[in-house]
Amino acid sequence: MKSDHEFLSHIQNEYDKLYKSNSAPEWLTKVRARGIASLHQSGLPTNLDEEWRFFNFPSIYGNEFSIPDGTLGVTVTKAEIEKYTLKNTDAYLLVFLNGRFRKDLSDVETDEKNFKFCTLSSLSTAGRLPFDNLLVKHIGLENNPFTELNSALLTDGAYLAIPDDMRLAKPVHILHLTTGSEKLAVSPRNIIAIGENCHATILESYVGDCADYFSNSVTEIVVGESSIANHYKLQKESDSAVHVGTVYAYQHKGSQFTSCTIAVGSKVNRNNVHVFLSDENIECTLNGLYLGNGKQLIDNRTRIDHAKPNCRSWEVFKGILDDNSSGVFNGKIYVHQDAQKTDAKQTNRVLLLSDDAKINTKPELEIFADDVKCTHGATVGQLDGEAMFYLRSRGIDYKSAYAILTKAFAADVIDTISIKSLKEEVYALLG
Amino acid sequence: MIEIKNLWAKIEDKGILKGINLTINKGEVHAIMGPNGSGKSTLAQILAGRETYEVTEGSVTFKGKDLLDMDPEIRAREGIFMAFQYPVEIPGVSCTYFLKSALNGIRDHKGQPPLDAMEFLAMIREKMDLLGIDQNLINRAVNEGFSGGEKKRNEIFQMQVLNPDLAILDETDSGLDIDALKVVASGVTQFKNSEKSVIVVTHYQRLLDYITPDFIHVLYNGRIVKSGGKELAHELEDQGYDRIKNEADSALPVEESIA
Incomplete structure (x- = not known):
């Protein structure tokens, strides 16, 4: 297994090989150079970084991607x-x-x-x-080394x-x-x-x-x-x-x-x-739906900055995790001192479909204004056995009943999608 | 229609049914009465396939097939319907979608083609009119935010749409005012005919004023301690369950009669 340092030198080699003598447009050369320089300065994250505690780094650093x-x-x-x-x-x-x-x-x-x-x-x-x-x-408030890597x-x-x-x-x-x-x-x-x-x-x-x-x-x-x-x-x-x-x-x-x-x-x-x-007067709806099975890891980190007064944000992230999959939700709402009358609501709800699936959820509110309304809530639950029995007792088979209930769980997120065919495609992912 | 033989059941280590014997023929309405905790609801739930209870002995034959061997959905498709005492709220699932899935599940089992949206709507509209069910109700999520009366009415509506052979009403009368009770009763009366059977599980005689049973069984301490015609209801109404309890308690203690 390689370390973050070794991965970074691998990236540097690839960079040198491809881009050093390359006649890219000037802006692009500049963006790339800035990116690699920042990476060297900040380093790549590891599990010691609070924001990356649960991430699986070997899946990236352990490979010589070309x-x-x-x-x-x-x-x-x-x-x-x-x-x-x-x-x-x-x-x-x-x-x-x-x-x-x-x-x-x-x-x-x-x-x-x-x-x-x-x-x-x-x-x-x-x-x-x-x-x-x-x-x-x-908005470079959040230092994200993977953005620099992208650059x-x-x-x-x-x-x-x-x-x-x-x-x-x-x-x-x-x-x-x-x-x-x-x-x-x-x-x-x-x-x-x-x-x-x-x-x-x-x-x-x-x-x-x-x-x-x-x-x-x-x-x-x-x-x-x-x-x-x-x-x-x-x-x-x-x-x-x-x-x-x-x-x-x-x-x-x-x-x-x-x-x-x-x-x-x-x-x-x-x-x-x-x-x-x-x-001022901005509205933001920030939703997410993550579906895990097998040994998948889905790690979500969100941040909403309220910088000025009279803005509203609604955030709903829903996860459905099966098998040995794991999920992370870390959502920050940052209300700046100037942002009076902020109305922010954050929700993370997770459905665990197996005993081995797990979720780490952590809301973070940082509020520097004194006249705001901010709420957050997290719930973790299993499929409702009573509801399953009710559906089955009406002649709906187990698989369909399961799909009906998981779809219902995710419905408020999926229904915000305005492209009809995309909405249908996402519903179809749930069976 | 259904034959229950020496049915014993428990939940965790607590015995609840202690040797139920009951035969119900086509076209019959049976009422199962009894004091709280006698096992009435347990019996209804077991027939519908609730897995919380463990059947330790006995058999149930439904239309010649072993009922206890079937999953709840198969029982429903074979023709059993239980109106829940506490209908479950299912947010995010509309009544229409729910009922259409259920009906098409049953139709598929019978080798019938699924109903399309138009046919389905035409079919349920008729039943809705009969029960005075509002269009808005069926567009709402299943039982979500329904009043007690609306929930019970919705159960009877489902029964009419799914058209089972054996309907089991598990304390459908509880929490209903007299008007709602009449609607529920008339729904059941419309439903029953010479091919259908009904089991009415109830604590009170009240519902039986509107749904006339052919037989009444009194369940106490997990056993049927008395059976009779519809006049038994009035007897119970007048004397309460105490007399039957005393009679049963002074007879052979149930536990020892088995050992």
Whole structure:
């Protein structure tokens, strides 16, 4: 087993090999250099770090993942992509294969004026970096070394700039697929800048069909003044993958942001979600659903910052854990001194379906304002035996009764999903 | 319809049923009465397949098949329905969805095709009208936030939709006002015919004013200590259970009669 230091020197070697002599655009070289420098400075986390107490580090540090140089000649057809796309739903589709954009697999013809997709790799060196003032910088309150790792190894990602007053007629689906026979480390990065008075729905999904790989994604979303944004993240990596995913959202005045992180796949999964409510009259709904079985570990860390007065946040994370799986929920709500009249509610509910499944749940409230309403609650329970008997006594078989009750448990989270086919897909995950 | 022979059951180490014998034929309504703790509800629950109780001896034959061998859902599909004394609240599951799943489970067992949404709605609408059940009620989550009367009425509504061969009403009258009681009773009266059997488990004679039983059995200390016609109810109403208790207690003590 290798240590975090050894893993970091492995990353440095890969970095030197691929990027040192590479003629990447200037901004990209800069982002990568900054990332690797920060990593050396902060180091990679270990279980000694409070925020990473329960994470399985050997699953990452114990492997010599290689960084894909190009898409590795992997052939994937549009038909093969279909199983990962939304059913019966018209969407703008951006497909990234092993971390790189594939226009041939995507569907990005836009009929809406002034709305253009772009990929990070296609950004020119000229001019000001369009996202220089977005990148984590604003909300770098939480030091997350995996974000730096993503920056250090950055190759490509979606860049979405939605101009003011635009209502997107279709959802945007950003699909990251990892495939091939190599042990890869991919670093998808998505940057979504939503202007003022916009309405947008974005789905990012992570899927894979190769053996061991490490997907370390970072998504940054800025929601402009008075805009409404729905964001869904579906993590359906392959069973032997490791997925560390970080979502940052920065909300401007009067905006509404609804997010749902759905974690199903991978053997080891860490979800970091950090939302910053930067101004007044903001609403934030931050939901999550994690489903574990086998020996899966799903480790959730969320943080909501209330920086200014009169904002509301609702957070509901629900976990359904079976077999020997384990879950972690650590949710922080940080109410800054200025944020009077904050109304924040956090809930973590977990259903343990087996005697060997376990959950560590820890709410954290840090409140520096004196006129706020903040509540948190955590419940851990098992499937209700009375309800099971009631359903079965009416002629519903055990398996169906089980599915009905687990679906009912997760319903309030799933029902916040506005894309109908996605909602159905998530319900179908429960049997 | 159903034949219960020398049925013994316990929960943990506590014996509850101590040799029940009861035969119910097609078209008959039997009432099972008795003081609190006599085992009435236990008997109903065991017939429905509740696993909390352990049957230690005896047999139950339902329509010629071994009932005790069946899972609760199979019993339901074979034609047993128990109206719960305490119907369970199931948040997040709508009555409609629940009932449709149940009905199609039963239909599948009988080799019938599932009803589609339209057929199902047409079918339940008719039953709803009969029981005066509000449309809003069936769109709500199963029993969630229902009043006591609504819950019991919902049980009878389910019985009518699922159309079992043997309906067991486990203290369906408890907690009902007289109007609700009448609705429940008329639901049962509509249901029963020469092909159906009903077991009414009750503490009080009240419900039997509206559902006339063919036979009444008095359960005490896990055994049927007295059986008779409908007039037995009035006798119990007048004299209470004390006389029957005394008679039974002075007869052979139950435990020793077995040893």
